[in-house]
Amino acid sequence: MDIEKLGDKEFLKGLLIAADKYLDAFWIGEEEEMQVLEVIRSKRLGTKIGNKTKIFENKVAKYQDAKFAIATSSESTALSLCMATLAGPGDEVLIPAISSLATANCIVYNNAIPIFVDINPRTLNMDPNDLSKKITERTKAIIAVHIYGCPAEIDQIKKIGEENNLIVIEDCALAMGAKYSGKKIGTFGDIACFSFGAGKQLFTGEGGMITTNNEELAESISERNHHYGTQRNGRLIGTAEILGYNYKPTELTSAVGIAQMEKIDLLNQRRIENSAYLSIGLANLKNIELPYVPENVMHVFNEYVIKINETKANLTRDELWKTLVKNGIMADPLFDTPMYLEPSYRNKIGHGHRTHCPFDCPLYQGTANYEEGLCPIAENVLKKVLTISPHPGLNKKDLDKIISTIRSLIS
Numbered sequence: 391m392d393i394e395k396l397g398d399k400e401f402l403k404g405l406l407i408a409a410d411k412y413l414d415a416f417w418i419g420e421e422e423e424m425q426v427l428e429v430i431r432s433k434r435l436g437t438k439i440g441n442k443t444k445i446f447e448n449k450v451a452k453y454q455d456a457k458f459a460i461a462t463s464s465e466s467t468a469l470s471l472c473m474a475t476l477a478g479p480g481d482e483v484l485i486p487a488i489s490s491l492a493t494a495n496c497i498v499y500n501n502a503i504p505i506f507v508d509i510n511p512r513t514l515n516m517d518p519n520d521l522s523k524k525i526t527e528r529t530k531a532i533i534a535v536h537i538y539g540c541p542a543e544i545d546q547i548k549k550i551g552e553e554n555n556l557i558v559i560e561d562c563a564l565a566m567g568a569k570y571s572g573k574k575i576g577t578f579g580d581i582a583c584f585s586f587g588a589g590k591q592l593f594t595g596e597g598g599m600i601t602t603n604n605e606e607l608a609e610s611i612s613e614r615n616h617h618y619g620t621q622r623n624g625r626l627i628g629t630a631e632i633l634g635y636n637y638k639p640t641e642l643t644s645a646v647g648i649a650q651m652e653k654i655d656l657l658n659q660r661r662i663e664n665s666a667y668l669s670i671g672l673a674n675l676k677n678i679e680l681p682y683v684p685e686n687v688m689h690v691f692n693e694y695v696i697k698i699n700e701t702k703a704n705l706t707r708d709e710l711w712k713t714l715v716k717n718g719i720m721a722d723p724l725f726d727t728p729m730y731l732e733p734s735y736r737n738k739i740g741h742g743h744r745t746h747c748p749f750d751c752p753l754y755q756g757t758a759n760y761e762e763g764l765c766p767i768a769e770n771v772l773k774k775v776l777t778i779s780p781h782p783g784l785n786k787k788d789l790d791k792i793i794s795t796i797r798s799l800i801s
């Protein structure tokens with residue numbers, strides 16, 4: 391971030407305080423230190439010569455009750471590997487209007503077309519009704535995102551996938567450990583992808599994971615995570631039968647992941663408790679809507695999402711956001727632009743130097759519509775959304791400050 395460009399000195403000062411406090415969200419301690427030291431001392435820093443990645447994969451597989459887990463350098467690369475396996479030129483993949491662009495870009499990297507689905511205005515997750523409407527004969531897969539820690543309606547999404555012979559990938563970047571109908575998210579779809587970057591439920595610096603129970607998919611994805619994916623007896627270099635990649639993590643990040651896995655439930659518990667405290671403190675304010683938690687879910691509050699009624703509050707969302715930041719509080723509108731309205735999509739900027747490939751690919755028989763009005767609910771509701779981090783590093787004093795700052799501005 392070019393902080394000079396942010397201008398306002400008070401805002402900048404607050405942002406630096408919030409960012410500094412955010413370091414407390416990362417429970418990186420002696421356990422991680424010992425794990426990493428072991429790798430350094432062994433000199434086995436790469437996955438081919440160490441065992442930390444394998445151990446990390448096994449731990450995540452166990453946590454997710456999955457038969458297979460494949461570690462990657464990030465979730466962006468995890469999603470890209472999945473897309474390389476499942477979709478290509480001429481294909482469409484359905485995704486919600488709101489997510490990190492990683493969820494859309496992984497499709498374009500593989501020359502397939504992202505089709506955007508409107509959202510439920512309360513949970514901000516993909517709307518299964520709109521999902522059904524957007525299926526065509528070109529659709530190959532659905533990526534369901536569990537946004538900001540709140541599980542999507544994954545049973546319905548899975549049912550729609552099954553009825554239409556579509557693979558369902560769960561994007562669990564912001565919701566590892568959350569539950570839907572008592573079952574962990576990431577256990578419903580054919581594949582689940584996780585992120586361990588900053589701000590996620592689990593932190594390894596950068597990092598990602600793919601889990602699945604489908605052996606064929608697991609093999610196909612793993613094979614693609616090598617340039618020479620097919621082993622040859624006695625040779626260090628295998629044979630390249632397919633287009634391969636190297637999206638593997640290092641042993642150092644996997645070592646951190648092993649120690650972090652012991653803390654995931656505790657980290658989530660802290661976020662849940664912090665969010666409950668905020669909700670009690672902010673109860674009865676008429677002009678903001680507090681986070682909605684559907685009855686059948688365990689929400690892990692990657693973010694504490696509020697929606698402001700600007701007219702009634704006589705305050706804009708951005709004024710509230712900036713005041714919170716000036717007070718050293720980590721708040722942001724985050725993903726407030728439906729992805730298709732980002733210039734790269736709206737202008738259909740593709741591969742290479744500003745080509746429109748794959749959007750105008752002759753193999754693609756559909757029309758990628760990235761105009762305003764495509765997902766009206768997302769376009770309307772995201773303007774009101776402000777996310778406040780309920781991260782595990784916050785103490786009671788920090789939470790009280792969030793409450794009093796909002797209460798001083800909103801009735």
Ligand SMILES: Cc1ncc(COP(=O)(O)O)c(C=O)c1O
Pocket residue numbers: 464465466467489490492493535561563564584585586587597598
């Ligand atoms: C919903 C979602 N999916 C995917 C990603 C990509 O994860 P990574 O940063 O590990 O590439 C992110 C990152 O923020 C995300 O929020």
